[in-house]
Amino acid sequence: MSARHHIIKAVADNKPAFVPLPDINLDQVTGYDDLAAQFATVVQSIGGQVVPVPGWEALKPLPQAERAAGKWVVNAVPELGATDQEVSSMDAVQLAGVDMAFVPGTLGVAENGAVWLYESQMINRLLPFICQQLVLVLERKALVATMHQALLQVDTAREGYGVFIAGPSKTADIEQSLVIGAHGPVGLTVYLIG
Amino acid sequence: MKVQDHASAAAAFIADEPRTDWHDETLWWVRQKRDKAAHGLPEWEQLRSWASQIKDHTLSHLDHYLEEFEKNALANGVQVHWAEDGAAHNRIIHNIIRNHSIQRIVKSKSMLTEECHFNEYIREQGVEVVDTDLGERIVQFRNEPPSHIVLPAIHLKKQDVSETFHEHLQTEKGNNDPQYLTAAARVHLRDKFVHSELAITGVNFAVAETGAVVVCTNEGNADMGTHSARVHIACMGFEKIIPKAEHLSVFLRLLARSATGQPITTYSSIFRKPRPGQEMHIVIVDNGRSRQLGRPDFRNSLKCIRCAACFNTCPVYRRSGGHSYHTAVAGPIGSILNPNLDMKANADLPFASTLCGSCSNVCPVKIDIHEQLWKWRQVLVKEGYVAPAKKLGLQGMAWLLAHPAVYRLAGKTGRWVMRRMPFLVNNRLNPWYKQREMPTPPAQSFRDWYLKNRKS
Numbered sequence: 001m002s003a004r005h006h007i008i009k010a011v012a013d014n015k016p017a018f019v020p021l022p023d024i025n026l027d028q029v030t031g032y033d034d035l036a037a038q039f040a041t042v043v044q045s046i047g048g049q050v051v052p053v054p055g056w057e058a059l060k061p062l063p064q065a066e067r068a069a070g071k072w073v074v075n076a077v078p079e080l081g082a083t084d085q086e087v088s089s090m091d092a093v094q095l096a097g098v099d100m101a102f103v104p105g106t107l108g109v110a111e112n113g114a115v116w117l118y119e120s121q122m123i124n125r126l127l128p129f130i131c132q133q134l135v136l137v138l139e140r141k142a143l144v145a146t147m148h149q150a151l152l153q154v155d156t157a158r159e160g161y162g163v164f165i166a167g168p169s170k171t172a173d174i175e176q177s178l179v180i181g182a183h184g185p186v187g188l189t190v191y192l193i194g
Numbered sequence: 195m196k197v198q199d200h201a202s203a204a205a206a207f208i209a210d211e212p213r214t215d216w217h218d219e220t221l222w223w224v225r226q227k228r229d230k231a232a233h234g235l236p237e238w239e240q241l242r243s244w245a246s247q248i249k250d251h252t253l254s255h256l257d258h259y260l261e262e263f264e265k266n267a268l269a270n271g272v273q274v275h276w277a278e279d280g281a282a283h284n285r286i287i288h289n290i291i292r293n294h295s296i297q298r299i300v301k302s303k304s305m306l307t308e309e310c311h312f313n314e315y316i317r318e319q320g321v322e323v324v325d326t327d328l329g330e331r332i333v334q335f336r337n338e339p340p341s342h343i344v345l346p347a348i349h350l351k352k353q354d355v356s357e358t359f360h361e362h363l364q365t366e367k368g369n370n371d372p373q374y375l376t377a378a379a380r381v382h383l384r385d386k387f388v389h390s391e392l393a394i395t396g397v398n399f400a401v402a403e404t405g406a407v408v409v410c411t412n413e414g415n416a417d418m419g420t421h422s423a424r425v426h427i428a429c430m431g432f433e434k435i436i437p438k439a440e441h442l443s444v445f446l447r448l449l450a451r452s453a454t455g456q457p458i459t460t461y462s463s464i465f466r467k468p469r470p471g472q473e474m475h476i477v478i479v480d481n482g483r484s485r486q487l488g489r490p491d492f493r494n495s496l497k498c499i500r501c502a503a504c505f506n507t508c509p510v511y512r513r514s515g516g517h518s519y520h521t522a523v524a525g526p527i528g529s530i531l532n533p534n535l536d537m538k539a540n541a542d543l544p545f546a547s548t549l550c551g552s553c554s555n556v557c558p559v560k561i562d563i564h565e566q567l568w569k570w571r572q573v574l575v576k577e578g579y580v581a582p583a584k585k586l587g588l589q590g591m592a593w594l595l596a597h598p599a600v601y602r603l604a605g606k607t608g609r610w611v612m613r614r615m616p617f618l619v620n621n622r623l624n625p626w627y628k629q630r631e632m633p634t635p636p637a638q639s640f641r642d643w644y645l646k647n648r649k650s
Contacts, residue, residue, distance in 0.1 A: 003282060006480075007260075007278060007478070007484060008260055008261065010480065010485075012257040013488070014488030016253060016254050016487075017254060019250040019254040024244055030236060030237060091422075093388045095388075096384065111447075112447075112458040124421075125469055126417075126418070129414045129417045129461075146447070151439055151443040156404060156442075157404040157439065159466070160270070160465075161465055161467070161469065162464050163461055163462065163463040164446075164461070164463075165460065165461060166457070166458050169412065169461075171328045173332065173345065173346070173347050174352050174372040174375055175351055175352045175372060176348075177352070181377075182413035183380055183383055183413050183414050183415050184460075
């Protein structure tokens with residue numbers, strides 16, 4: 001018999017009597033009067049920043065301004081102009097030089113500052129992790145209170161990969177001293193539109 | 195090599211008193227951060243109940259969920275492997291590495307690979323695997339195992355890390371600044387990531403409904419590795435299964451808050467399909483889990499989500515250090531998991547507890563950890579895995595307590611000895627005297643006092 005068969009049989013033989021799933025009643029879950037304020041407070045507390053902007057127009061000059069300063073900027077936000085599709089075929093060695101990436105988010109979570117990104121929004125799966133500075137762009141109306149609402153809205157089976165990102169990469173593995181910028185981005189800015 | 199038991203290893207650990215105090219206080223600080231995060235959510239206890247119930251349900255339907263998970267993962271283009279024990283897990287990964295003739299391998303945190311002693315195995319095969327979690331890289335440089343499942347290098351001070359990095363990464367001698375040391379590790383590990391050909395990760399949750407695996411990190415090391423490499427191997431104990439993606443909400447709300455007091459880890463990555471041109475494997479491991487599932491008193495331990503809240507709150511863990519548990523998963527949860535893996539080798543662990551119950555109180559999935567510790571003690575004594583001296587002592591005590599007249603005589607003699615000949619007990623032959631003063635003996639026993647005062 002195969003290992004698979006052995007394991008599944010052993011589990012079937014040894015499992016306890018059936019227990020039903022609980023009903024998860026969202027009325028019992030925290031809500032926030034001002035989702036944007038809560039979201040901004042949490043993102044700041046985890047080392048990132050939230051910048052509210054009235055509309056897309058205010059953001060459009062940003063990628064170009066950073067490029068003019070000599071940075072390698074990758075834009076993945078269609079509303080900000082042409083997207084840099086050429087990074088889709090780049091490998092890690094090439095992408096290691098990216099200074100800044102503009103990536104659209106699907107939704108943001110007020111309770112923990114996390115932003116959901118689908119693979120299709122990143123151009124390359126590595127982009128939001130390997131860039132030095134990550135800029136996420138999100139509409140204010142795409143904020144939800146908690147992870148419960150987030151996982152009801154996001155379809156995690158829609159694509160091959162997706163991620164919740166909350167703040168810049170960090171570590172406290174040396175004597176519990178918090179250091180921002182472990183292996184991934186050293187900075188995270190979320191532009192909240194509307 | 196003879197492994198020291200918990201008590202002897204703990205005695206060596208506490209010999210350095212300032213360091214013991216520092217270890218204790220550092221972990222208590224993490225526990226306090228957990229409290230602050232938990233108290234910030236009015237529905238915290240409700241979340242714990244939901245998490246516990248979802249896990250109870252999953253264990254009671256686990257054979258179906260494993261088949262559903264496998265079916266969906268295969269449909270996603272993932273190769274699924276099954277390993278009955280640690281050796282099989284190690285061989286499966288080694289075969290994948292060999293089939294691709296791969297040299298450059300990175301691994302993000304996986305307690306399962308520690309449990310299977312994968313690092314030693316693969317090194318013996320002549321293959322180098324670079325651990326990429328900063329704490330794990332530090333202990334790997336030092337040829338040590340992690341001492342904590344979330345904070346692998348929590349037993350080390352920044353001076354220790356500085357010396358290790360000076361030796362291996364040529365950092366400035368004596369520069370102990372965590373910012374500087376982390377920056378050096380960043381340069382070193384980013385180089386490993388971008389050149390990696392194969393990435394191994396653990397799994398925090400595996401979703402039956404979608405065939406996806408979820409990996410949580412703060413550093414981004416799991417993503418840096420998997421998205422760079424052309425092969426991704428995710429290793430999971432079969433108890434990582436949850437039924438639906440929506441259940442992730444409950445566990446992702448609890449995990450980081452319980453572990454470090456963060457509202458969520460920086461990255462919660464959901465891997466469903468390999469990227470175009472990539473190959474993805476999932477190794478599903480039993481290694482004693484199905485046996486534990488069949489023990490009604492202990493199956494609850496399989497609900498664990500590896501947050502380590504029970505470590506940080508444990509008065510014994512905080513003052514004895516993770517290495518004194520001589521197993522991959524230390525702390526209270528390790529002490530109820532490891533006797534299942536090897537009852538004889540780990541018979542000391544359920545005794546490394548005060549049974550205060552704090553572990554059960556902080557557990558996000560409501561495992562009755564302290565009750566299981568107590569139950570394991572009974573099993574171990576019954577099976578004959580307890581040291582003869584301890585067994586004899588317990589039998590002697592049971593006999594004494596069952597014979598009131600002898601008990602009263604023993605009490606009287608003891609009080610007399612402590613008053614008249616204190617040197618007989620205040621010496622190092624008496625294990626109770628170690629690090630304690632003997633109490634002042636009372637003039638009379640409670641029984642004598644009661645008999646006298648009840649009558650008046």
